[in-house]
Amino acid sequence: MEQYIEIKSANPDCLLFYRMGDFYEMFFDDAEVASRALGIALTKRGKHLGQDIPMCGVPIHAADDYLQKLIALGHRVAVCEQMEDPAEAKKRGSKSVVRRDVVRLVTPGTLTEETLLDGRRSNFLAALARVGAAENAAFGLAWIDISTGVFRVAETQAATLAGDLARIEPREILVSDQLLADESLRDLLRGLGPSVTPVPRATFDGATAAERIGRYFAVATLDGFGAFSRAELAAASGALAYVERTQVGSRPPLDPPRRESAAETMAIDAATRANLELTRTLAGERRGSLAAAIDRTITAAGARLLVERMASPLTDPDAIGRRLDAVGFFLDEPERRGAVRAVLAAAPDISRSLSRLALDRGGPRDLGHIAAALAASAGVAGSLASADAPAEIAFAAHALAALPADLAETLAAALADELPFHRRDGGFIRPGFLPDLDEARGLRDESRRVVAALQADYAAETGVKSLKIRHNAVLGWFIEVAQAHGEKILAENAATRRFIHRQTLAGAVRFTTTELADLETRIASAADRALGLEIAAFDDLVARVLAAAPRLKAAAEALAIIDVSAALAEIAEREAYVRPKVDRSLAFRVRGGRHPVVEQALRAEGRDPFVANDCDLGPVGSDEAGRLVVLTGPNMGGKSTFLRQNALIAVLAQMGSYVPAAEVEIGVVDRLFSRVGAADDLARGRSTFMVEMVETAAILNQAGPRALVVLDEIGRGTATYDGLSIAWGTIEHLHAVNRCRTLFATHYHELTGLADRLPRVVNATVRVREWKGDVVFLHEIVPGAADRSYGIQVARLAGLPEAVITRAKSVLAKLEAADRQNPRAAVVDDLPLFQAVAPRAAAPAAPDPALTVLDGLDPDAMSPREALDALYRLKAERARAAKG
Known part of the structure; x- marks a missing residue:
């Protein structure tokens, strides 16, 4: 307990997994926390200061499963291992404690x-x-992924910090205690929840940052890595300090830090990412997101790269063009694409296996993954060897061809077909690779056969056919012959001492030989020796793999690039996507555009095909600014889908993907803003309308001429005239100040009049058709303005009671009639709904209660008995009114 308390005191912010034999034990508060979190039994072991010590434990072989649960719940775990064999500890005395120490801190951001x-x-x-x-x-x-070696840095500002963190999606964020106390960052950091890990301010010491980074990468200067700002160096140094602390002496094979510039990628804030459901839906699920809709990658690394590209669309048309060339190459060669994808299916995750091997956490299967990836790399390189490939694919193929062939051959020759998870399990070296290992295994697995062969040799040598080799616990292995034969052997070997006398019994004599004694020793230690030889071979193979780490990492990146390019070609062919034209203009012209997620969902449900629509947000005439489309039309007509699909087409085009349309031309979008949907933020004291205004303010303060802005129903969360006024002012500001390409959906039909006053404002609407009192949604976007919202028809489709629908129609008719005459006060007086708040000189006569009941009846939906009951209620109400 003294040892446990000492180690725990050095790691107070972690649950301590304390190794005791085949279990990790936890004590005191750790045991109580872990037992609740893991649902395991809480027991006790001994006493401390007169109190029982709570205890719980998990078996070593199942530790990863329990770690996963604890990490998912936001806990951090210190793994404390036995640093010596218990037998060694006993040599220091019977009461000596086995030496233990923490070998690693397991946190959400440092998993391998x-x-x-x-x-x-x-x-x-x-x-x-x-x-x-x-x-x-x-x-x-x-930000660092120690499981793959990725290491990136960037400089940001307070206004863009939330968007950058949403793009990176870190599992764990290191923040100094000073920043945590900063009021201006309180809401942002609080919103990140348990992923925030407080660290001392000294962790980000800028004065020693460059020295620490240089020491990690064993370089005298960082000039070879690029130019970094003081803030970037401080962040990078803090991340490395945490990695070194959590890995306790082990050094993950990280790439040198690579700087990312904000100008290189499309800026997408956190709210826009959530609204557009890029990687997950608003419900937090991957299914239904853009990533799920377009991901046809074969490898894990390819899937990660696809999401990375989607999260950070490019703003350089030349770089975008190179990616599109790679997709087009595979689209034009379907047979080659199929062959490459078939080979990629057998390519495991090189980067993560390499990282585990470098941290001494890898096993035989990781070596097997490297071997399989090498074989797949050779296959992919062979498939591309004769191709006239574009630059990105040619570069990737070159990286694959540069892999060491001798390493692939060695791993293939050394590793067995079936590999265990842990090296301690043995059996992973192929028979015939190491003669000494084969001998040790032969002694271990076939000792009877070896002894029988030796027995036959001795019988032939002595001429005693009845000679036997036997074994007991006292003598071990020995030769036994009848007494008469024994005396003969003793006499014949008196000079050579070939057979050494061990024991004489009544009727039998026992011997040994130097050879048999050696065999006995080898048999006794054969299992340990076989495992030792395998582990030595494992270490040698790991050393060879790590020596080739730079080329292996380049190959891993190459396979991911090829996988993403082929996957995007695959979906382009299946879904009839086209290559977008991306340039430095302000164009935004989409012909026959479709929503990639909704289109697939409709097909999966067997519903009507998706209705494609055009969109043009490019400059009007010679004006160097994009147009603003005011989109009106009914709910359920498809306005929000149209808004989102054009934003997603921009994301897809600039990430280097073909797009769901008949033709697309886009001038690079540098910032994308989307305000679609309603949501509150009660934890931060924000109503739905407040969230809407905060997001709108961010757009108006940050959008520039190259931005794409998508807005839906601005101002709907407040009173009608307040909302209309806010929407009106927003459009004018976007037109005159931001001058950006904008889609603005609204139910305020009054806003369509702005097209007559503002030159870059144009109107569009969703076509509908009325049929026998119902509305048919055609989902077509056409020029013009809507004159109705058809809200009551949508309410009927939603299942509102017919009495409510009937009453709503009555109120709407009076409001519309009053609006034509424009006497608003008369409307308020005429509608009983508003009588309680309408100013008037005298109260009007109360409505007849019988008529009120009558208005709520639907004769077509009533049974004869219900109709009779209703008639009695009407008579009763009429009688009460007459008495009153």
Whole structure:
């Protein structure tokens, strides 16, 4: 307990997994927390200060499963291992304690185990640093995935910090205690929840940042890595310090830090990412997101790269063009694409296996993954060897061809077909690879056969056919012959001492030989020796793999690029996507555009095909600014779908994908804003309308001429005239100040009049058709303005009671009639709904209660008995009214 308490005191913020034999034990508060979190029994072991010590434990072989649960719940775990064999500890005295120490801290952002990671998602650890005074502060962001070696840095500002974190999606964020206390960041950091890990301010010491980074990568200067700001260096240094602390002496094979510039990628804030459901839906599910709709990747690394590209669309048309060339190459060669994808299906995750091997957490299967990936790489390189491939594919193929062939041959020759998970299990080296190992295994597995062969040799040598080799616990292995034969053997070997006398019994004599004694020793230690030889061979193979790590990492990146390009070609062919034209103009012309997610959902449900629509947001005439489309039409008509699909087409085009349309031309979008849907933020004290206004304010304050803005129903969360006024002012500001390409959906039909006053404002509407009192949604976007919203028809489709629908029609008719005459006060007086608040000189006569009951009846929906009951109620109400 003294040892446990000492180690626990050094790791107070972690649950301590304390190794005791075949279990990890937890004591005191850790045991109580873990037993509740894991649903395991809480027991007790001994006493401390007169109190029972709570205890619980998990078996070593199932530790990963329990770690996964604890990490998912936001806990951090310190793994404390036995650093010596218990037999060694006993040599120091019978009461000596086995030496133990923490070998690793397991946190959400530092996972490497295959069982704890989602292979198709990155697992980033991020660090946030601030340099300078609060009003002029610069923020540095660094993010590392130690499971793959990715290491990136960027500089950001307070206004864009939330969007950057949403793009990276870190599992864990390191923040200094100073920043946590900053009021200006309180809401943002609180919203990140348990993923925030507080660290001392000194972790981000800018004065020693460059030195720490250089020491990690064993370089004297960082000039070879690029130019970094003070904030970026501080963040990178803080991230490395945390990695070194959690890995306790082990050094993950990280890539040198690579700087990302905000100008290189399309800026998408957190609200827009959520509204557009890029990687997950508003419900938090991957199904129904854009990522799920277009992901046809074969490999885990390819899936991660696809999401990374989607999260950070490019703004350089040339770079976008190179990606589109790669997709087009595979689209034009379906047979080659099929062959490459078939080979990729056998390519495991090189990067994560390489990282585990470098951290000494890998096993035989990781070596097997490397071997399989090498074979797949050779197959892919062979498939591309004769192709006239574009630059991106040619570069990837070159990286694959540069892999060491001798390493692939060695791993193939050394590794067995079936590989265990842990090296301690043995049996992973192929027979015939190591002669010494084969001998040890022969002694271990076939000792009877070896002894029988030796027995036959001795019988032939002595001429004693009855000679036997036997074994007992006292003598071990020995030769036994009848007494008469024994005396003969003793006499014949008196000079050579070939057979050494061990024991004489009544009727039998026992001997041994030097050879048999050696065999006995080898048999006794054969299992340990076989395992030792395998582990030595494992270590040698790991060393060879790590020596080729740079080329292997390049190959891993190449396979991911090829996988993504082929996958995007696959979906382009299946879904009839086209290559977009992306340039530096302000064009935004989509002909026959479709929503990639909705289109697939309709097909899966066997419903009518998706209705494609055109969209043109490019400049009007010679004006160097995009147009603003005011879109009106009924609910359920498809306005929100139209808004989202054009935003998603921009994302797809600039990430380097073909797009769901007949023809697309897009001038690079540098910022994408989307305000679609309603949501509150009660935790931060924000109503739905307040959230809407905050997001609208961000758009109006940040959007520039190259931005694409998608707005839906601005102003709907407040009173009608307030909302209309806000929407009106927003359009004017977007037109005159932001001058950006905009889609603005609204139910305020009055806003369509702005098209007559503002030159870049145009009207569009959703076509509908009325049929026998019902509305038919055609989902077509056409020029013009809607004159009705058809809200009552939609309410009927939703299942509102017919009495409510009938009353709503009555109220609507009076409101519309009053609106034509424009006497608003008369309308209020005429509608009983508003009588309680309408000012008047005298109260009007109360309505007849019988008529009120009558208005709520639907004769077509009543049974004869219900009709008779209703008639009695009418008579009763009429009688009461007459008495009153």
